Amino acid sequence: MLQVEIEEERPLRARDALTVARIVRVNHAGEFGAIRIYSAQMLVSGWLWPDCIPALAEMLDDERRHCVLFRDAMPDRKSRPCRVMQFWSCGGWLLGFLTALLGRQAIWVCTAAVEVAVHRHLDDQLYFLKDRDPALSSIILSIRDEEIAHLRHAEERLVAPNIAFRILGQAISLVTDSLIWLSTWGDSTRMVRALKADGR
Numbered sequence: 001m002l003q004v005e006i007e008e009e010r011p012l013r014a015r016d017a018l019t020v021a022r023i024v025r026v027n028h029a030g031e032f033g034a035i036r037i038y039s040a041q042m043l044v045s046g047w048l049w050p051d052c053i054p055a056l057a058e059m060l061d062d063e064r065r066h067c068v069l070f071r072d073a074m075p076d077r078k079s080r081p082c083r084v085m086q087f088w089s090c091g092g093w094l095l096g097f098l099t100a101l102l103g104r105q106a107i108w109v110c111t112a113a114v115e116v117a118v119h120r121h122l123d124d125q126l127y128f129l130k131d132r133d134p135a136l137s138s139i140i141l142s143i144r145d146e147e148i149a150h151l152r153h154a155e156e157r158l159v160a161p162n163i164a165f166r167i168l169g170q171a172i173s174l175v176t177d178s179l180i181w182l183s184t185w186g187d188s189t190r191m192v193r194a195l196k197a198d199g200r
Contacts, residue, residue, distance in 0.1 A: 023125050024079040052104060
């Protein structure tokens with residue numbers, strides 16, 4: 001029994017602690033970027049697509065709450081907001097604004113593309129964190145169902161996307177993955193390699 005307690009209290013290796021700090025940082029940045037996307041989409045939808053407002057408002061509220069959760073998790077993990085936050089902020093707002101101008105379908109293509117990328121990274125993070133930071137793992141689990149609900153909502157509203165919308169979705173996912181990689185200084189790639197090495 002004593003041995004189990006000692007193992008539970010054993011501090012993280014420096015490399016793992018750094019990865020945990022980067023996970024918190026990128027998740028905070030991603031939630032902030034989502035806030036900016038939905039804020040811009042709501043602005044345009046107020047003029048053009050008022051029927052989209054209720055769903056966007058609910059998603060925006062979720063992302064604001066998620067953002068606070070990750071911000072509050074930073075101090076204990078010696079983490080701080082991302083140094084490329086302006087990319088998440090300006091890029092998110094521009095993406096939301098432009099996709100909303102393109103119409104309802106583009107709004108849901110954007111939501112689906114971002115959530116697919118986010119969900120994949122959250123799964124990688126949960127695998128990495130399960131024995132390293134159970135508290136942070138619990139935070140991620142607490143938001144994952146809402147992120148999946150956003151994805152399902154968007155997918156249910158997509159009507160046989162044409163080639164242009166498929167390209168748009170792939171581009172948005174690629175940009176999201178790139179920002180995640182940049183914000184974790186490549187740790188997202190290291191986690192994926194670890195998963196493959198474990199045969200997941």
